[in-house]
Amino acid sequence: MTSWSMSAALCESLNRNVSKSGYKKPTPVQKHGIPIIAAGRDLMACAQTGSGKTAAFLLPILQQLMVDGVAASQFSEIQEPEVIIVAPTRELINQIYMEARKFAHGTCVRPVVVYGGISTGHTIREILKGCNVLCGTPGRLMDIIGRGKIGLSKLRYLVLDEADRMLDMGFEPAMRKLVGSPGMPAKEHRQTLMFSATYPEDIQKLAADFLKKDYLFLAVGVVGGACSDVEQVVVQVTKFSKRDQLLEVLKTTGSERTMVFVETKRQADFIATFLCQEKVNTTSIHGDREQREREQALGDFRSGRCPVLVATSVAARGLDIKDVQHIVNFDLPNNIDEYVHRIGRTGRCGNTGRAAKLVNTFDLHD
Numbered sequence: 001m002t003s004w005s006m007s008a009a010l011c012e013s014l015n016r017n018v019s020k021s022g023y024k025k026p027t028p029v030q031k032h033g034i035p036i037i038a039a040g041r042d043l044m045a046c047a048q049t050g051s052g053k054t055a056a057f058l059l060p061i062l063q064q065l066m067v068d069g070v071a072a073s074q075f076s077e078i079q080e081p082e083v084i085i086v087a088p089t090r091e092l093i094n095q096i097y098m099e100a101r102k103f104a105h106g107t108c109v110r111p112v113v114v115y116g117g118i119s120t121g122h123t124i125r126e127i128l129k130g131c132n133v134l135c136g137t138p139g140r141l142m143d144i145i146g147r148g149k150i151g152l153s154k155l156r157y158l159v160l161d162e163a164d165r166m167l168d169m170g171f172e173p174a175m176r177k178l179v180g181s182p183g184m185p186a187k188e189h190r191q192t193l194m195f196s197a198t199y200p201e202d203i204q205k206l207a208a209d210f211l212k213k214d215y216l217f218l219a220v221g222v223v224g225g226a227c228s229d230v231e232q233v234v235v236q237v238t239k240f241s242k243r244d245q246l247l248e249v250l251k252t253t254g255s256e257r258t259m260v261f262v263e264t265k266r267q268a269d270f271i272a273t274f275l276c277q278e279k280v281n282t283t284s285i286h287g288d289r290e291q292r293e294r295e296q297a298l299g300d301f302r303s304g305r306c307p308v309l310v311a312t313s314v315a316a317r318g319l320d321i322k323d324v325q326h327i328v329n330f331d332l333p334n335n336i337d338e339y340v341h342r343i344g345r346t347g348r349c350g351n352t353g354r355a356a357k358l359v360n361t362f363d364l365h366d
């Protein structure tokens with residue numbers, strides 16, 4: 001058995017918080033990734049969904065901050081975080097922030113989270129109370145930096161979670177703007193860490209622009225591979241019976257937590273309404289819902305009040321919800337990486353799960 005002490009020399013408070021989390025030994029990406037980060041190297045890490053990548057970057061960073069003895073000052077007009085973590089969705093960055101808070105509990109390191117859909121005034125007040133680890137979605141992060149409340153001169157770590165998503169066409173301009181912001185240390189003077197379960201080759205090449213020349217690429221398992229603990233099944237459907245066949249599938253899953261992925265926001269509303277009419281306790285999450293509704297939906301799903309969550313790809317990446325046993329791809333995603341992330345919402349950290357995809361095979365013969 002590999003114990004924590006062999007991969008990470010953690011200080012007392014961190015050790016205590018890791019034990020409280022029930023982490024008995026590091027997962028492979030933690031075992032190999034933590035020493036690389038602790039040695040000060042830039043890293044592009046790839047490991048399957050649910051393999052513990054969040055702690056793999058949080059623990060060595062927090063450990064280093066503890067060694068250096070940082071303390072956020074409540075008295076500065078400008079906060080100068082040592083760490084910036086970016087992730088593509090509000091729910092995911094909030095989850096990372098909660099993890100950072102959990103591990104930093106009882107230390108003088110203060111994480112803060114910023115994302116759209118919550119009041120900017122509230123966010124700024126939170127930042128001004130002191131901020132060492134700033135977690136944000138790109139839009140709100142750039143907004144806050146633009147308002148002059150954040151100084152970047154002390155920044156030592158830049159973490160891109162779901163790095164391939166953060167560097168794809170949608171977010172790449174914001175990431176370039178972030179690293180080009182006034183005061184942002186050049187890549188030679190900061191440590192840049194990237195994590196994902198998938199890395200298309202073009203993105204790997206582009207990512208090198210953000211990393212030092214001698215960065216390390218860590219791959220645990222097959223790059224872009226689906227989680228091996230998820231059993232994948234195909235359900236053959238016809239165009240007109242698809243909804244009824246979804247109901248059939250949900251009969252077999254009963255009250256076990258199930259995420260149903262669809263392509264569009266409209267479709268998400270439509271399917272959720274249909275399932276509610278059919279007396280299946282269902283909630284939904286997508287980008288057109290109010291932030292309050294999104295949080296309520298996740299809360300109801302987490303608590304089991306609504307065991308079925310209909311979602312667009314906004315919920316495909318990173319979300320770590322206990323006891324999700326089934327994924328149903330009602331609509332297939334348009335690329336394999338998105339599929340890998342969707343089915344990775346189950347079968348996390350040693351648990352098993354099932355993923356069904358509804359495939360309209362008859363259409364293929366037309």
Ligand SMILES: Nc1ncnc2c1ncn2[C@@H]1O[C@H](COP(=O)(O)OP(=O)(O)OP(=O)(O)O)[C@@H](O)[C@H]1O
Binds near residue numbers: 022025030053348
């Ligand atoms: N060493 C450990 N021992 C036990 N559980 C762990 C350990 N490390 C992480 N976990 C738990 O495993 C789950 C998955 O971790 P995490 O969310 O970091 O995965 P991930 O690799 O980032 O997944 P994704 O690619 O989907 O974002 C979480 O519930 C986390 O608390």
